[in-house]
Amino acid sequence: MSEITKDAVMDALKSVIAPNVKRDLVSADMVKDVKIEGSNIKILIESTTPASWAKEEIKTNATEAIKKQIPNAKNIEITFEVNVSKHVDPAKDQMLPGVKNTIAVASGKGGVGKSTVAVNLALSLALDGAKVGLLDADVYGPSIPMMLGINEQPLVKQIDGKQKILPLENYGIKLMSIGFLVDEKTPVIWRGAMASGALKQFMSDVEWGELDYLFYDLPPGTGDIQLTLAQTIPLTGAVIVTSPQDVSLIDARKGLKMFEKVNVPTLGLIENFSYFVAPDTGHKYYIFGQGGGEKLAKELNTAFLGGIPINPQIVEGGDHGKPLVTEFPDTEEAKIYRDIARKLAAEISARNSNQQSPKIEISL
Ligand SMILES: Nc1ncnc2c1ncn2[C@@H]1O[C@H](COP(=O)(O)OP(=O)(O)O)[C@@H](O)[C@H]1O
Numbered sequence: 001m002s003e004i005t006k007d008a009v010m011d012a013l014k015s016v017i018a019p020n021v022k023r024d025l026v027s028a029d030m031v032k033d034v035k036i037e038g039s040n041i042k043i044l045i046e047s048t049t050p051a052s053w054a055k056e057e058i059k060t061n062a063t064e065a066i067k068k069q070i071p072n073a074k075n076i077e078i079t080f081e082v083n084v085s086k087h088v089d090p091a092k093d094q095m096l097p098g099v100k101n102t103i104a105v106a107s108g109k110g111g112v113g114k115s116t117v118a119v120n121l122a123l124s125l126a127l128d129g130a131k132v133g134l135l136d137a138d139v140y141g142p143s144i145p146m147m148l149g150i151n152e153q154p155l156v157k158q159i160d161g162k163q164k165i166l167p168l169e170n171y172g173i174k175l176m177s178i179g180f181l182v183d184e185k186t187p188v189i190w191r192g193a194m195a196s197g198a199l200k201q202f203m204s205d206v207e208w209g210e211l212d213y214l215f216y217d218l219p220p221g222t223g224d225i226q227l228t229l230a231q232t233i234p235l236t237g238a239v240i241v242t243s244p245q246d247v248s249l250i251d252a253r254k255g256l257k258m259f260e261k262v263n264v265p266t267l268g269l270i271e272n273f274s275y276f277v278a279p280d281t282g283h284k285y286y287i288f289g290q291g292g293g294e295k296l297a298k299e300l301n302t303a304f305l306g307g308i309p310i311n312p313q314i315v316e317g318g319d320h321g322k323p324l325v326t327e328f329p330d331t332e333e334a335k336i337y338r339d340i341a342r343k344l345a346a347e348i349s350a351r352n353s354n355q356q357s358p359k360i361e362i363s364l
C-alpha cells in the first residue's frame, strides 16, 4: 500500500486546475495546509479571488485526484477559504486603509457604457462573495446613484474624532457619488477643480470600512482632469471600456497611454455594443464592426476581458435602477458581465502575487 504523505497529496493537487485563476492549485499557491492523520487527509485551500462559484468544482476535482493518487486515503476533508489578495501600495493604504484593491473604469470618450460596465462589474464581484464599493467620480455626469436605484444624502458621523461620510448601500455594494457634492447647477468650469482637489479629500472622508475591491467610475476622456485623477487616486489598475468603432478605439488607445504615463497598469479592455442578437433568429449582427476591441487589446499588449452585446434591457435596467446582473441574471449579457468580472479578479490576483514588497527607502 502506498504511504500517505504530504508530498503525495501535493503531487495529486498539481493536476487540479483552479478555474478562477486557470492554474493548478499548487503553482497558484492555493494549498495552505495539509494534515495527515492516519489515513485521513485534511486540506485547507485558499483563494485570492472571490471564487465562491469555483469552490465545489475545486473540492470535487481535488478529492478525485487524491483518491486516484492515494487509493488508501479514507476521509478527505477540504476546507475552502476566500481571502482576496491585497495590492500593497503605501499611498493607497494611507488614504484607504481598509481597501484591498482599487480599480478605475475609464473610457476615451463618453457614452460607451462605462458607468453601466462599472455598476455591473461591481455587482458581479459582490454576487461572487466579495466586499465591493463603487465611487462615482464622473463630475460631468454622475449617474451611478440612478443606475443603482438609490439617491439620498449620505449621513455624516463622528468616528474616532473625525467627521466621516457613510456610503449608501444597495444590492449589497457600497456607493458614494461626487454627484452629492456637485449638482447640475455647478458650473462645468468648477468641476475639474472639484474632481482633482475635493475628490482626494472626499476619498479619505468616506468611511468605506473593509473592501476587497473599490471601483471608480472616472469622467470620460483623457484630458487634464482624468490625468490628475489617475495620479491622485492610488490605483491597482484600470479597465478601459470602448465601443467597436474606429473613433472609440483610437480614444481607448489614448486612455491606455495616459495610464501608462502615470504608471497605472491597464488590467484589460472591455468592448461594449459588440453586436446585437436578433431576438427572432438569434443571428448576431456586428453593427459597429467586428473584432476591433480584441485586436486593439492584442496590439497594446493588454487582456481582452470580453465583449458585451447591445441589449435594450440594459438601458431599461439602467434607467430604473435595476442593474442587469441582479435583475436579469439569466440573460447572456449578465453572464458575460460576470465572466468579465471574474477575469478581472484573476488578473488582479495574478498581479498581486507577483508584487514586490514596497521598497524601503533608507536615508543616510
Ligand atoms: N450593452 C448595452 N446595450 C444597450 N445599451 C447599453 C449598453 N451599455 C450601455 N447602454 C446604454 O447606453 C447609454 C450610455 O451608457 P453609460 O453607461 O451611461 O455610458 P458612459 O458612462 O460611458 O457615458 C445608457 O443609456 C445605457 O443604458
Ligand SMILES: [Mg+2]
Pocket (backbone or CB within 6 Å): 114, 115, 116, 138, 141, 143
Ligand atoms: Mg457615465
